[in-house]
Amino acid sequence: MSKKPFSFLIIFGALVVFLPKGASADLGPKPSVDIDVVYNQQSIPDTNFSARMLWCLSQDQKQVGMEDKTIPQLEINEYDSPKNCYWVPARLAGGGQCSNGSCHFGYMPPSEFKLAVFIPSIDKVFITNEISRTNFNSRYKAELFSDGSAKISETTPVLSSDKVSSFAKAFPITIILELLVSLIFLSVRKLPKKILAYILLANIISLPIVWFLFPLVKLPILAIIVVSEIFAVLFETYFVYLLNKQIISFKQSLTLNILNNLTSLFVGGFIFGLLGIFGL
Structure with a gap:
């Protein structure tokens, strides 16, 4: 050539x-993320619950943006020492008002994220492992457990x-x-x-x-x-x-x-x- x-x-x-x-x-059209959530391999006990997509930002980056006080339990600020960043809510990932075991996010979901879920009936917050988003429209399954652990996996069909x-x-x-x-x-x-x-x-x-x-x-x-x-x-x-x-x-x-x-x-x-x- x-x-x-x-x-x-x-x-x-x-x-x-x-x-x-x-x-x-x-x-x-904007990217979308749909997440099916189960608790101990069964349906979530609450008809309505809340979730946030988290992304990892540096100290300077996380100071930019507005806090959302509507669900204080989901105002996560978790330091990740290997990555030297803080897991905080991704403000531009619209959505997070979940119902009937499903959560929907849109607009600008992050490409690398964790999911934080708050279940009101048991007053507990669950945070999953980190996962990547590579599809324009993605689907995941988040599994919550009574010991407080949680994991998320992709279920997007080809x-x-x-x-x-x-x-x-x-x-x-x-x-x-x-x-x-x-x-x-x-x-x-x-x-x-x-x-x-x-x-x-x-x-x-x-x-x-x-x-x-x-x-x-x-x-x-x-x-x-x-x-x-x-x-x-x-x-x-x-x-x-x-x-x-x-x-x-x-x-x-x-x-x-x-x-x-x-x-x-x-x-x-x-x-x-x-x-x-x-x-x-």
Whole structure:
């Protein structure tokens, strides 16, 4: 690979990392976490109870933010000496009013967290082990025990209904946008339109991998997005190039697929966000 196409990949990676933070800070669907809670392997004795997601912050970080005095028992401030930080409530993880053995959190749940649960009928607070969140919509099971211990484990299905429905909305948006960009690119460069068929086939292969396989990797969400987008660009570039060597150069294929993926990432993300705002 020449230096110039390689520099395109570096620029693309930088855009993936930095642009979404400003472009979609408050747009579109937000991550969600649902947690099923049991006590001694049975249903929680209280119909309504409370919980907080905890994250570990430094001394300076934890001083920033407002305290929530509504449930004083859940104002956790637990020092973690190995990590040199304090486990405190994650204020931006909206939710925590639990009922019928289930808790829901949204907006900005942390990627690494513990769960603190307060059961009023026994006047006890339980704090689970630390666990990672790598899926956009996650599900967990928290098990509380009479000795005061608690553990949490992930139960998110690989093919959850919300993930499948989100994919069903994102797939046609991606295909339409990338075929449109490809058509313009091929017309400007005077390349054969039959390449569109290979663009379509490459997306049919790569999109399910990006949506369903990459989230299984235990990495932070931002890292998964970056790695999956780079994979999509490289896979689609080589797929189109290797099957059309006689009519398109590697550089042209790389440029085309970077343009395609940037368009689907940002324009497609904007459209997907609008659909979420209007409940579609």
